[in-house]
């Protein structure tokens with residue numbers, strides 16, 4: 001049996017695929033103990049080590065890659081402060097609008113409260129979506145909706 005020295009120099013079989021998990025593109029967001037706000041219609045992030053991984057659009061993922069860590073942290077803080085989904089904020093920064101989950105059109109966001117719920121409304125008028133509050137659960141290592 002020959003020893004195949006040099007077989008590891010062929011790195012073409014180890015091409016990095018950003019979406020190798022098979023799902024939509026994801027962005028890694030610095031972990032924090034703050035509540036995580038998720039717009040109705042979006043999946044909550046998953047915990048991966050010291051990061052949250054959010055599924056998002058390819059456009060948002062590409063944009064996120066261009067940002068410095070400091071600016072990513074700033075955007076996360078801004079989303080926490082405004083209590084909105086980080087992805088809506090990224091879209092708003094990237095394109096000047098966000099793609100409404102309700103009508104799928106690029107829209108400007110109005111942030112408001114209704115019946116004690118944090119919601120956003122797009123300028124279509126009829127689209128009002130809840131912003132759901134999640135919290136990291138140290139016990140399970142996951143994030144869960146806050147009742």
Ligand SMILES: [Zn+2]
Nearest residue numbers: 100103122127
């Ligand atoms: Zn809408």
